[in-house]
Amino acid sequence: MSLSDAIFFAALVTIVCAIGIAEKIIDVDMDQFLPENLKKAKIKRIFVERNTPLQGTNVQKEIKKAFESVLLPLGKADKNLLQKRMDMTFRRKMDHQINLLRKRKLCRDIRLTDVMPLPKNNFKRWNDDGREWRESILQCSSLERLVSPKSGKVVHQIYRKGSYLRILQSRHIRHSDRQGKNQEFYSDKLMITCPSCGAEVELSGQQIICPYCGGVIQSEFYDWQTEVFEIYKEMGANMRYTLLLFAGSIIMFICLTFSLWLINDIDISLTIGVVLTLLVFIGILSFISRDRAKQEKMREGIVRYSENYLRSCISEVLYKEKKEDLLDYGVDAIVLKKVVNTEQTTEITVQVFGKETYLPEKKKPYTKKVKKTMVLQRARYPERRKTDGAFFIEKDCPSCGANFIPDENNCCSFCGYSLQIDNAKWRIK
Structure with a gap:
């Protein structure tokens, strides 16, 4: 078979197969074309007057309070509205963002509509590294604007039809409370x-x-401190399936083209083409599976590993001295490259992926991706005590910033952070 005939026949077979698979895996939602789901209708609902960003939604009280503790200070560019209880790294980030907004005489107004809390209008909870964590994600349509509070002039805006808001909070768990089997502390x-x-x-x-x-x-109740707030757009299931099908179709087309071109018997060439396509897919999946298994094995080699806490430590190291025009930043994916344990320390090499948003003066904001390789270390067993250390009458907590008198275990009486030793933190080498 000539090359042109092979290309034509391979394309025809691939299109037929792709259409057949698409009918099975892709579910086209026709509701998105209804008048109430079009951009114009959603924008109209977004600008309905509300006293608070989540007023009138079916979001439960605790989740609403957690999100509005961030949305309100940004919407008014007012640090006085910030919660007292925040992770110190996150507080410095919020302070810097609000200071820059005030310097540019702007506020970051985030408006929402069609809010649907996930999953089941409740927090997802877990505990690791001596902390209890909770996370909430809101699915909605959002309009994020940089607005002049005096003139009302909009400098920049981003509309996201399929938007997600995520907040992550944690609180320290007293060592004595961790001894039981309780999974929902306090x-x-x-x-x-x-x-x-x-x-x-x-x-x-x-x-x-x-x-x-x-x-x-x-009370000795340890209240929650905010660690992460982010707003993003995530690819839907249909789009993911479409891209996967498109990639598979390209592989199938290439395999079939060469099989039909090199082998005269059509039945044999089609069989070989399909087998080659399956082998390529299996090879890609095995590579991904092997990489995930390798990551999991390295995580198991780190005592009391918490990716969220590691992300906070990396963010603190990267942005200790912030650039003047840097508005927002975040650490996204963390890939472990190497873990070395000694008797006393754990040393890790990580590849960090993140993004930074800049707000230059009299210019539109822009976002750029960041990729860095870092070497960090900490004590291998963070809870082991070498010495009792000095007992402080008053101290500013390195976790929540509260001024307090340590309790009988030399821990912060507000958030439970242990002051006996500070060897749980990942530090750059």
Whole structure:
């Protein structure tokens, strides 16, 4: 068979196969073409007046409070609206962002509509590295704008029809509380009885005032600190399947073309072409599977490994001295390249992928991708104590920033962070 005939026949077979597979795996949602789901209708709903960004949504109270603790300060470029309890790295990031916005005389207004909390209008919870974590993701349509608060002039805006908002929070778990099998630490401390008047009061922090009798209530409850906030657009399942099908079709087309061109018997050439396509796919999947297994094995070699905490440490190292025009930044993927354990320390080599958004003066913001290779280390067993250390009467907590008197275990009485030794943090080598 000539090359042109082989190309034509291979293309025909590939198109027929692709259409057959597409009918099985791709589900076209016709609702997106309804009038209420078009951009114009969504923009109209986005600009409905609300006192708070999530007012009128079906988002549960705790999730709404977590997101609005970030959305409100950005929307007004006001640091006074920031929560008292934040991870120190995240607080420095928010402070820097609000300072830059105020310098440019702008605010970052994020408006939402058609909000759908995932999964099941609740936090996803887990615990690792001595912390309890919770994460919430909102699926929505969003309009992110940089606006002058005085004139109302919009400098820049991004509309995302399929948008996701993600917030990640954590709190330290006291060592004594970690000894049991409890998986939801302090979950029973959300409601307490006022010792003065007997009223049931919602506990939202270390110290609250009873709204009924005015009594001050102290508690050892460790409230949540925000670690990550991000807004992004994620590829839908149909788009992922379409790209995968497109890549598979290209591979199939190439294999069939060469088989039909080199082998005269059509039945044999088609069989060989299909077999080659399957072998290529199996090879790609085995490579991905082997790489994932390798990553998992390296993670298992790190005592009390937490990718979220490692991300926070890397972010602190990378952005200790921030560039003047840097508005927002984040560490996305972390790929472990090497793990070396000694008796005392763990040393890791990681490849870090992230993105940075810049806001130059009198120019539109722009985003660029970042890729770095870093070597970090920490104590191999972070909980082991070498010495008792000095006992401080007052101290600023390196985790939450609170000024406090350490408890009997020499831990922060607000967030539970251990002050005995600070060897759990990953430091650049």
